[in-house]
Amino acid sequence: MQTLQDNISELIAHGLDRIHYPETAPGLYAPIAYTLESGGKRLRPRLLLSAFAAFCGSRPISEALPQALGLEIFHNFTLLHDDVMDNADIRRGRPTVHKRWNSNSAILSGDAMLTLATEYIADCPSEKLPTVLALFNKTAMEIYQGQQLDMEFEERDNVSVEEYMDMIRLKTSVLLGCACRMGAMLAGAAEEACEAMYSYGTDLGLAFQLRDDWLDTFGDPLEFGKEIGGDIVNGKKTWLLITALEESDGEIADILREDLEPEERIRQVVKVYRKLDIDSRCSALVKEYSRRAIDAIRGVDMDGKLRDFFIELAHESAERSH
Amino acid sequence: MQTLQDNISELIAHGLDRIHYPETAPGLYAPIAYTLESGGKRLRPRLLLSAFAAFCGSRPISEALPQALGLEIFHNFTLLHDDVMDNADIRRGRPTVHKRWNSNSAILSGDAMLTLATEYIADCPSEKLPTVLALFNKTAMEIYQGQQLDMEFEERDNVSVEEYMDMIRLKTSVLLGCACRMGAMLAGAAEEACEAMYSYGTDLGLAFQLRDDWLDTFGDPLEFGKEIGGDIVNGKKTWLLITALEESDGEIADILREDLEPEERIRQVVKVYRKLDIDSRCSALVKEYSRRAIDAIRGVDMDGKLRDFFIELAHESAERSH
Structure with a gap:
């Protein structure tokens, strides 16, 4: 039997396949399609849709799909630009965009991915837009701060554990927090529940x-x-x-x-x-x-099956071998 | 006597001076401040505020200042990344960011500028946000398309005049159109007037x-x-x-x-x-x-003084010597 998590994975995969790229300047979009088809855990959109499902009652989870895709596009944009900055050759077993094309393509197509991500995030009920967009922008800014600190740390030999924890919180964690919070917000959860989901993430x-x-x-x-x-x-x-x-x-x-x-x-x-x-x-x-x-x-008052999913995911993450 | 255009220039200069940068990771923000203090014609924010003034009646033009600053930040973000892609050494008489710092800083601080620009654009009455943001995102995407075509044209020797005109429309013109249209939209001008302002720009x-x-x-x-x-x-x-x-x-x-x-x-x-x-x-x-x-x-029904300004600006632009 197909579980809710199967449904969620399928929704995300179909959604990413069906992204509509403009016809002008196809060279701008080929690296974006290449990046998004290369797989990955899809953890951020899965968290967003699961958080939505935990609080949405009987509404269809596809309501929150644009924002789930927006976060996945954004995450892949950060990987694309990080790979240029780290001069990395391989990502998910394939040549990185700047190796397959060149640095200029990676920079410009990355920029286009950030704007594309913002377009997907903004595709929500207008009364939710100001808070959803503010959360997204704040999170994006924190991730750049994390990447900046990460680059600075490579040049220093006196980085403390505390500074390191701050850096990974910014570079990695806040986006998972954002995914959980945004899903809950879109479902109309109470502010306290949204905040709890952010802490969870x-x-x-x-x-x-x-x-x-x-x-x-x-x-x-x-x-x-x-x-x-x-x-x-x-x-x-x-x-x-x-x-x-x-x-x-x-x-x-x-x-x-x-x-x-x-x-x-x-x-x-x-x-x-x-x-x-x-x-x-x-x-x-x-x-x-x-x-x-x-x-x-x-x-936090939420759907029991989804609570079990979040608890199980936290256990698994602590014990995963890949 | 101080003219409206003097007021507008002053508002923009003060607004750019007063941008608040987060305290985390100051290395991320130094290149942004450096870029924004380097001057330029400030044409896009001037157009936006002038278009707002043409239709806003007695409302203060500072209402549209966040969006004016957002477009100026966005424009400077595109110059910053273009300079990396073109490997340009000098911008407005000073070393480019990737020369003064390095390419990684230029890429990452540029990304942060795009998000900062989006934050400024989004700082508008919530009922206007969906259309204002959609115009901004659409324009940004067109500008990347223009830059992509510009890069592709450098590798080709059979570019037609028609293709060239399409490219500069995307790379340069639509942002001036966006500035004029957004100012009119924020002022509450009729759709027909907004469209006319877009054509003007x-x-x-x-x-x-x-x-x-x-x-x-x-x-x-x-x-x-x-x-x-x-x-x-x-x-x-x-x-x-x-x-x-x-x-x-x-x-x-x-x-x-x-x-x-x-x-x-x-x-x-x-x-x-x-x-x-x-x-x-x-x-x-x-x-x-x-x-x-x-x-x-x-x-188009608009304030007479502003109409004179727009007409004069068009004449000047055709005859300018710098």
């Missing part, structure tokens, strides 16, 4: 990102789908590395300064991680945020 | 761009403020070059293919232009669009 986002950090070092290579240890090789400032830098009394900094082969560098860094118990402390923190997410929606 | 924009093309080759170096002949040296496909390519029976194409010193190339191309009477034909076309702009608002 941001805590889920923190759990998600910290689990990403953990998987990159401690994941199962067969299930993770990417090479293990990429963050260590690139000296990427993750929760693991920043915590170890703070606590290892120069040991990690020394290893990073040495000119080691990738495998040897991973081996030495992981050895320090194990000594400091970074592995299980990171897992515990992921569980803590997952628990906070679940706590946030306790006592 | 787009025809003004075409006159403006064609005059730019003309000035780059035939302008007075002392008044123009830039080196004369830059477009010829760079092989830029302007109305002048495209017309000459179509009519000179291979003569222009041959000159462009030769490895000439800049001054010699300019001399030879201008000689062909003169032979084909490109100089005065371009001027006549500029006057034609200026006349059409004025025709568009004939018969």
Whole structure:
């Protein structure tokens, strides 16, 4: 039997397939279609539609589809521009837009995606438009702030765990919070419930990102789908590395300064991680945020099946292997 | 005595000075402030506020200031990203953002400017928001299309005059049309008047761009403020070059293919232009669009002083020397 989550996934897939691109300057839209057809978890539109379903009563969830698509388009726009900034070659197993086309195409088509996302977000009942749009714009601005901090952190060697948590909250979590809140707002949920959904989404986002950090070092290579240890090789400032830098009394900094082969560098860094118990402390923190997410929606009056879905999703996110 | 146009200029300058930037990630906002303080004609916000003034009766023109600032921020965002794409070093006599900072800053701060622009545009009475925002988004999308075509034309040697006119309409003119229409819409003008203002703005924009093309080759170096002949040296496909390519029976194409010193190339191309009477034909076309702009608002019921301003501006734009 088809579940509500199956319906939601189908709605999103069909919606993305049916995006209408203008006929003028098709070269502007080919990279957008390429980006959107490349898959991904579709987590943001799924959260938005699930949050809508939790409070909408008997109204059809397709009412909130434009905003769900708008957030997915926006998310893919940020990935597209981030890939240019990081000079990344591969995204979801395929060449990035700036490799397949060029940087100029990636910049300009990304701009067009941001405007396209805004058009989808704005396609809602006019009495909801001011608050829905304000939430979207505020969230977008926070995500740029997060990306800016992330770039600045790469140039610094004294980033604190607190600063790191602030950065990932901005860069990753607020968009999940925005998805949950926007779905609830569109369904007409009370402000208190909307706020609770926002907390749920941001805590889920923190759990998600910290689990990403953990998987990159401690994941199962067969299930993770990417090479293990990429963050260590690139000296990427993750929760693991920043915590170890703070606590290892120069040991990690020394290893990073040495000119080691990738495998040897991973081996030495992981050895320090194990000594400091970074592995299980990171897992515990992921569980803590997952628990906070679940706590946030306790006592909120919503559809029982959807509540179960949100609780299950928070548990899964803390234990996922890819 | 201070005229209405003085008031408008002052409002815009103060408004841009008083933009409030968030305190998180100041590195994101420094390039935005730098871009907005660098001057320019402020033509789009002036058009928007003048159009508002033409139809608003006794209401204060500051009512439409957020949207005027939004369009100026948007315009500067497009220049910022265009400069990255063109790898331009100088804008308004100062290093471009990607030279002063780097490309990543220019991309990300540009993204933030687009969202900031949308926030300003959205700061209007909620009953006007859906149509005002739709006009803004549609115009933004057309401008990306224009930029895409402009980039594609640089790689082609068979661009027609008609294609060129379509491209500059998208890349430049529709934003002037949008400014005029949005001012009228915000003032509550009738749809017919809004449409007339849009036509005025787009025809003004075409006159403006064609005059730019003309000035780059035939302008007075002392008044123009830039080196004369830059477009010829760079092989830029302007109305002048495209017309000459179509009519000179291979003569222009041959000159462009030769490895000439800049001054010699300019001399030879201008000689062909003169032979084909490109100089005065371009001027006549500029006057034609200026006349059409004025025709568009004939018969529209608006404040007499503002009508005089719009007519005068169209005449000036056709004869400006910088």
